[in-house]
Amino acid sequence: xxxxxxxxxxxxxxxxxxxxxxxxxxxxxxxxxxxxxxxxxxxxxxxxxxxxxxxxxxxxxxxxxxxxxxxxxxxxxxxxxxxxxxxxxxxxxxxxxxxxxxxxxxxxxxxxxxxxxxxxxxxxxxxxxxxxxxxxxxxxxxxxxxxxxxxxxxxxxxxxxxxxxxxxxxxxxxxxxxxxxxxxxxxxxxxxxxxxxxxxxxxxxxxxxxxxxx
Amino acid sequence: xxxxxxxxxxxxxxxxxxxxxxxxxxxxxxxxxxxxxxxxxxxxxxxxxxxxxxxxxxxxxxxxxxxxxxxxxxxxxxxxxxxxxxxxxxxxxxxxxxxxxxxxxxxxxxxxxxxxxxxxxxxxxxxxxxxxxxxxxxxxxxxxxxxxxxxxxxxxxxxxxxxxxxxxxxxxxxxxxxxxxxxxxxx
Numbered sequence: 017x018x019x020x021x022x023x024x025x026x027x028x029x030x031x032x033x034x035x036x037x038x039x040x041x042x043x044x045x046x047x048x049x050x051x052x053x054x055x056x057x058x059x060x061x062x063x064x065x066x067x068x069x070x071x072x073x074x075x076x077x078x079x080x081x082x083x084x085x086x087x088x089x090x091x092x093x094x095x096x097x098x099x100x101x102x103x104x105x106x107x108x109x110x111x112x113x114x115x116x117x118x119x120x121x122x123x124x125x126x127x128x129x130x131x132x133x134x135x136x137x138x139x140x141x142x143x144x145x146x147x148x149x150x151x152x153x154x155x156x157x158x159x160x161x162x163x164x165x166x167x168x169x170x171x172x173x174x175x176x177x178x179x180x181x182x183x184x185x186x187x188x189x190x191x192x193x194x195x196x197x198x199x200x201x202x203x204x205x206x207x208x209x210x211x212x213x214x215x216x217x218x219x220x221x222x223x224x225x226x227x228x229x230x
Numbered sequence: 231x232x233x234x235x236x237x238x239x240x241x242x243x244x245x246x247x248x249x250x251x252x253x254x255x256x257x258x259x260x261x262x263x264x265x266x267x268x269x270x271x272x273x274x275x276x277x278x279x280x281x282x283x284x285x286x287x288x289x290x291x292x293x294x295x296x297x298x299x300x301x302x303x304x305x306x307x308x309x310x311x312x313x314x315x316x317x318x319x320x321x322x323x324x325x326x327x328x329x330x331x332x333x334x335x336x337x338x339x340x341x342x343x344x345x346x347x348x349x350x351x352x353x354x355x356x357x358x359x360x361x362x363x364x365x366x367x368x369x370x371x372x373x374x375x376x377x378x379x380x381x382x383x384x385x386x387x388x389x390x391x392x393x394x395x396x397x398x399x400x401x402x403x404x405x406x407x408x409x410x411x412x413x414x415x416x417x
Binding site for chain 2: 040041042043044046049050053057058059060061062065066071075078079082083085086087089090162163166177178180181182186187199202203205206209210212213216
């Protein structure tokens with residue numbers, strides 16, 4: 017029995033997304049859905065989290081996305097296409113909808129001024145490459161400032177950077193998803209990198225001034 | 231090669247064709263500003279690549295998994311019910327349709343077989359005879375051979391009812407109005 021379980025588990029890992037989705041649709045196969053989630057949850061969650069910058073809201077949107085995924089799977093998902101690209105489209109739309117609804121009431125960047133919230137984010141971050149505590153601290157600070165700089169980017173530029181980073185999405189698909197031309201999507205990426213370069217430079221000068229004061 | 235701002239990004243993100251890449255690299259070798267621009271963008275992009283992957287909190291992940299499986303099971307159950315109901319409806323409708331078709335067939339068949347004489351009379355009534363230059367009634371080319379023969383026989387029979395007038399000088403009130411107009415039949 018144990019052997020059978022192990023074989024089944026192994027075979028699910030070998031299956032393509034398309035087959036796992038088919039098992040889930042036809043039989044509500046829990047193991048197939050778990051495998052899909054294991055493969056993609058971190059990327060989807062990271063994207064939502066990086067766009068929203070609020071853990072509770074990111075959790076709510078993540079759940080909302082998967083409720084939509086299950087509801088719409090029979091009607092709008094075409095098995096010829098990539099499942100993850102389809103889910104990503106739902107995640108992107110849900111995130112953008114939320115940002116637009118909240119835009120009047122919440123300053124999306126304010127979260128990064130709060131040190132407690134920042135530590136909460138890195139408490140849950142898993143990265144096995146971190147070896148000792150000092151390195152971990154330096155690495156943590158670097159990643160923290162990187163997240164802060166990305167959060168400062170305009171929404172359109174941030175979207176392109178995160179879609180490219182977490183999904184390795186081709187610019188043609190990014191353009192389709194965000195309803196712009198490929199050149200506009202490429203231009204947004206270029207401006208995002210230029211803005212980030214500016215932020216990194218400002219940060220470096222700030223650190224340099226602090227070091228001289230000491 | 232004409233270089234656009236977007237080409238630097240296409241080159242960095244490896245979205246150029248191999249031939250375009252070679253052209254772009256050649257251009258970079260001859261244009262120092264372009265080289266600096268590309269290397270600066272590359273350096274910033276390498277920092278972006280360090281963005282961490284964020285794991286979904288376990289409780290949220292479990293909740294999503296349970297909810298998804300339970301929702302899908304419900305959907306499947308309801309679709310099976312719908313298919314069952316639809317199947318039963320189709321079966322009942324098909325049976326009713328079949329019964330109606332069979333009854334209509336038997337009713338029609340019974341009508342056709344019960345009154346052949348009436349049918350022939352009706353069909354004979356529709357034949358339009360015509361009279362040729364010799365004043366002979368023709369019907370053979372207006373209907374089929376069998377019916378033409380039967381109608382011909384009826385005409386023949388009708389001649390037998392005619393009584394020849396032997397005494398022309400004795401007028402009879404009864405026969406005064408009778409005038410035989412057809413030509414003599416060739417025997």
